[in-house]
Amino acid sequence: MSDRKQEIIDVAAALIRKRGYTAVSMRMLAKGVGMKAASLYNHISSKQEILEEIVLGIAQRFTDGMVAAQQSNDDPIAQIKQIIALHIELTLESTTNMEVMQNNWMYLEGQSMADYKKSRNAYEEDLRHIIKAGIAQGSIRDMNPELLIYSLLSPLRYLYIWFPRQEGMDAERLKEDLTSVLLGGIKS
Amino acid sequence: MSDRKQEIIDVAAALIRKRGYTAVSMRMLAKGVGMKAASLYNHISSKQEILEEIVLGIAQRFTDGMVAAQQSNDDPIAQIKQIIALHIELTLESTTNMEVMQNNWMYLEGQSMADYKKSRNAYEEDLRHIIKAGIAQGSIRDMNPELLIYSLLSPLRYLYIWFPRQEGMDAERLKEDLTSVLLGGIKS
DNA sequence: GAACCAAACTAACAGTCGTTAGTTTTGCAG
């Protein structure tokens, strides 16, 4: 990807984060980049493509991280720790894109929407598998797995809301404490 | 509020939930209600007013619930249980409006935005107070209170994502299990 | 049945939307 295209996508991500996909116009975006709206089309094919790059890019990082956690062949609790770390690291590294994904994936269209939903469902399915293994093994509380998935994923998915308020925090300390609180709720 | 106005707001909430505030036009909304766009203005003063009714309506319910929990003078853990119940009940009762609030409050303008932020900050401040009391009393883990607030509020605020997938669940059972998992993470 | 009013309508406003066509500028390779 060319530098200019990457710059357009980065500026777009910042705008979409603040105002939402529908509310960001191509003219606004062009002004942010320092060109006229029509010139954007020398670098991208449509407004939709910008959203695809942002959302599917982050989604892919999660898919990769989940594959790595599963291939580690650690026990379920250790795999869940890896997944918590994955969410924390990706959120710290791409706070803006993470927020754009969570709040704007519903504006994807056609095949991109299908791809996003598929990867998201696969991710949840993989986590479900790990949690069920933990229950079978006795290391995780014997409860409705959906409740356990939800109580893990929900704080992890919305870390981007919380991180910017905790300026100057120690990332390692945060990782330890959050892991402790989240695992405290689900371990037996 | 007249029946017709309430109907308009309900239809609007359903549309905004699915498509987002910016993407819902007055002509779309009018079609949903069964009239022309201009006729909507016999019942409401602006598109913005619709969003205000939905968002500030739910926000007020949370404020009232928090006041009730605090006036109970129970111990901190019991108050937190009341707050968990409050979120579950409001989400079950107003799933659509809850989702609209979480995803569209940023489109509020002027005084409505100020009012929303104020009530939201006050809510978090009250919860912070309860949690600090629990830490001082020894019933809650001695950790960064912001982390504890976040790990409680984050699953509670996004229950609307999860509820529609759990068709036919037992609300009482859910309340018990979710309370158990969330408190399990923060109790000492 | 006349008067009234709420609630619907049609028509239009000035502005913005994403995108395309066609043209000019810019900067580098020969």
Next chain:
DNA sequence: CTGCAAAACTAACGACTGTTAGTTTGGTTC
């Protein structure tokens, strides 16, 4: 220098935006 291609520009398209003004409809009250 010349030539070429990438990347900027202007102008415009048809569609859609929230909202207003003015008019007609339909039902209720004297």
